[in-house]
Every structure is written in structure tokens, then in C-alpha cells.
Amino acid sequence: MSWDFWNYLGTIAFAISGALIASEEDYDLIGYYALGFITAFGGGAIRNLLIGVPVSALWEQNTLFLLTFLLITVLYFIPIHKIVSWKHWYYSFGLTDAVGLVAFAIQGALYAKNLGLPASASIAAALLTGVGGGIIRDALAKRQPFVFKYELYAFWTIITGALIGLNFINGIIDTYVLFIIIVVLRMLSLRFKWHIPRPKRQASNTEKAV
Secondary structure (H helix, E strand, O other): HHHHHHHHHHHHHHHHHHHHHHHHHOOOOOOOHHHHHHHHHHHHHHHHHHHOOOOHHHHHOHHHHHHHHHHHHHOOOOOOHHHHHHHHHHHHHHHHHHHHHHHHHHHHHHHHOOOOOHHHHHHHHHHHHHHHHHHHHHOOOOOHHHHHHOOOHHHHHHHHHHHHHHOOOOOHHHHHHHHHHHHHHHHHHHOOEEEEOOOOOOOOOHHHOO
């Protein structure tokens, strides 16, 4: 039951985040479906491929596919970009993306753990399930994926996968508490622009000449 809950929550949240990107880019209905479905199901598909689960398992989620289809259709006919200011849109997208990111990270880690795989597999599954769909979404929308920036994004999925894979998190209550804490930390990192330190890049000869 717990695995199904995180699967549904992550799918809904990421379908919404994909629709929000499609709205900002002024895509048509096909664009909404493309970004919504890819964001919602892309990470799980990549995870299954890499841990040896048949891809056919993806097509057995009939209820989720129907729910995602209906949700994206409704969102298409809501003028999100007209009724939500940029500031509110930014944090609305950030929240739905954070919920999807963490829910899918938990789902991926539990998936690997339930298969009896080691902690390293839980970390990898959490990372791939959490960020895979978003990478494809951003690539299609010609955006720089969050995971390739120096802000804390994939970091939260790695922490989530490690805590679950190493058995620091056991039971439903622990998992819910972990979800809330990581989502809050992700939103705080977005609000206060926490990032991974990086060395200052020296200007190239071409840049110096300009």
C-alpha cells in the first residue's frame, strides 16, 4: 500500500509540473500530454531498464495512465499562466516538482529494497526515478535540467535513497516524516538558493579578448 501511495503521489505531482512547463512554453494539448506523461513515467521507465525489470511493467499501470490523461486534459483548459503571477507560478512549480521528486525517490528506493537489492541500488533507483522524467521534460522544453545545475536537486534523492537503503527509515510513519522533511529542505534550498560549492571558472582566451 505504501509503495502504491508514493507511486500515485509522484505521478500526479510530476504530471502537474510537466503541465506547468507546457503552459509557460505555450504548448498545445499534444505538448501538454508529452511533457506531462514523460515527466510522470520517464524516471520509472529508466529505473526499470537499469535494474532489470521488464519495461512491460510500465504498461500495466492502467489507472495511473487514465488519471494522468484526465489531469493533464483539465490543466490544459485552465489558463494557469493568466491567473497565476510569475512569483506564485515559480513556487507552485517548485512545490509540485519537489513533491514529485521526493515521492518518486522514496518509491524508487522502496522498489529496489523490496527486490532485495543492496543499498547502492536503492540510491541509484531513488536518483533515477526522481530525476529521470524531469531531465527528459527539460530537454524537450529546451531548458537546462535542474539536475545538471549546481543547486541542490539530485542531492535530495541520494539522501533519501541512502536513508531507506541503509535501513535508517523503517515503517510507514518514518517514511512520511522523511517525505515531509526532504520536501521542506528542497523548498528551502529553492528559496534561499542553496547550492553545491564550485570553483570559480577562469575566463577563456576568447572571453578575455572580448
